[in-house]
Amino acid sequence: MPNTLQHYIDGLWVDSQGGRTVAVINPATDQNAADLILGTAADVDAAVVAARRAFETYSQTSREERVALLERIVGEYQKRVPDIARAIATEMGCPISMAQTAQAGSGLGHLGQALNALKNYEFSEKIGDNRVVREPIGVVALITPWNWPMNQILAKVGPALAAGCTMILKPSEEAPSCAAIFAEILDAAGVPPGVFNLVQGDGEGVGTALAQHPDIDMVSFTGSTRAGIMVAKNAADTVKRVAQELGGKSPNIILRGTPLDKALPGGVGGVLLNSGQSCVAPTRMLVHKSQHDEAAEKVGALFAAKKVGDPQVEGDHIGPVVSQRQWDRIQGLIQTGIDEGATLVTGGTGRPEGLSQGSYVRPTVFANVTPDMTIAKEEIFGPVLVLMPYEDDEDAIRIANDTPYGLGAYVAGDPAHARKFVSRIRAGAVFVNAGGLAFDMPFGGYKQSGNGREFGKFGLEEFLEVKSVIGALPEDVD
Template sequence: AGCTMVLKPSEIAPLSSLVFAEILDEAGVPAGVFNLVNGDGAGVGSALSAHPDVDVVSFTGSTRAGIAVTQNAAPGVKRVSLELGGKSPNLVFADADVDVAVRQGAAHCFDNTGQSCNAPTRMLVERSAYDRAVEVAVEAAAATAVDVAGKPGDHIGPLSSQAQFDKVQGLIQTGIDEGAQLVAGGLGRPEGLEDGYFVRPTVFAGVTNDMAIAREEIFGPVLVLIPFDTEDEAVELANDTPYGLAAYLQTSDADRARRVTRQLRAGMVQLNGSNRAAGSPFGGYKQSGVGREGGRWGIEEFLEVKSVSGLDP
């Protein structure tokens, strides 16, 4: 179609985008088709999203920044696709294999040092299995190694910036102040990693859904466990969030899986540790964004529909 694009990577982590640009250049993509512009969001990002020559803006980042992008794009009435933050629930029913479900859920939460928008950071556990779930989550946190990013081995690395480190530390302190039970990790850096933005994999028990650590996107390796008594309560807790990106469900009851999945207000639901299908849409409800990435849905975000009548066949 002859459409061109401009990519502005994160000013905090731009290197992968630079490599991508080099790959496209070496592959022979004509000059001007793909363009990379570095800069901060407030300056370069705002200018790009407001520019009259830009027809579509696709943004991945925080909800706060997504709102700013939408406001900048509004005077031009241009289309905006947003993939934003999340506070994804992981519903663990007692009929699931609780040990496996909690280990997998904790690993997914801690993966990428918790810097994933779809991380299952709120683990909602049926009360009869709650104590065991806490034990397994503590074991999972203790087994999660932390080390420098370039070192070989299975471990998580540092956070992306000083600002993010300070935010995570502040929310851990908030959880302590709110009365949640700190059962693993906590404030400060792991032993031997005094330099850098390293965080201890952290688990809170005794959490209620009105606490800040259960409502704010922490974007760090912090898992909170919340008990529930009934299926209806589990769904209510899961949906009681301004976000709606992803949800996770662990149960051996197929009928329950169908009932609960239909009621979850999230753009993506994954059952019993399954992976997302290739080509499936990625995106959420509410303050987690608008539009979708991935598959044909992602392509359609960049397409226009034209109706033509009266041409001879």
């Protein structure tokens, strides 16, 4: 098992200064999967001192040196994919097949794009006799969630390393083992001491200390909007940069007249993937009123056919949600949907048939959902889809935008028809006809879904500061 009882600081595994131990629960069995040390502000201080010291030298490394380092990390990461997959399946319940491919594979995808961005990025631009240079912002705090653990770690660590920053990572306390494995990967790849530091812990103890720390130059946070607001408030007194990727309630507009057998499976798959625990999942399906009932029947059949089971078993099924606390919240929202008058098409409260333990949720579909209903407004973060009828294109756009979130949106149907929606929808990404995430495209949200962008060169730029050099210099001076 990876080491989750110590922190990785300044190139060494070290004991916590005053931390306490808690259990990490396997959501499929309700049993203890690991023990975790919850760090303290003193641990954060030690990590920041190491990162600040390392920044003096690492920030001055050449592009070629950082390319070589990232290439070594890729090699070491590939060796540990099976370990990463087992940790994800055990701690957050993602089926082992998906954990091995999409979950662990997303980390490799981000490493590859960080490499591409670093190789091709112009860090210096001449404007007349002057020059604009882009330099690493400094010491950065990276706070990541449990739902896509390696995806979010590498979406931050890869470009931060490419930019020349040093860092402190605080992963989710609900899925900490991936981060410990990743620290071992970086150690094996020869990352210099202090460049990467791992402090395990929770938001109250470690996250707050990171956001408030005067010697941290930037916080990059992925998580709930509620937690993101607290990070921003804690960071405000030190006027540090805060980049955030937060919650979502993405609409999926099925254009009027679109063949449903063609349009529905992609939207269904996007909700069921990862047991619905994806911030960009298309959880609000908007269907023209003339096709709503047919869509409800077809979507209900697809959800009802989805198997739910043991994440350690290979196969095309979904696992549990991450925790009993999350299960309780989802059950409450499903019951609220019933109480507020939405039509329950399939699923509902309780565990799926045959499962007497674990945080398993019945794949659930509601129809005839109106914008004022709780399940149309709140991010459920489970395998729950709501179908909402609309009158015409203008009504669809109004409903799509009727949310405090703006992370993603989906449009299915004739591309010429879909085009008119792209500029009207307030979201950071619009996926047309089941287009998926691309690691070289910017990812981030409008409104309360956050600020800043990740992935590829856009993620690299988040970790760079802009400097004007005014006055003629020799051409070889950057």
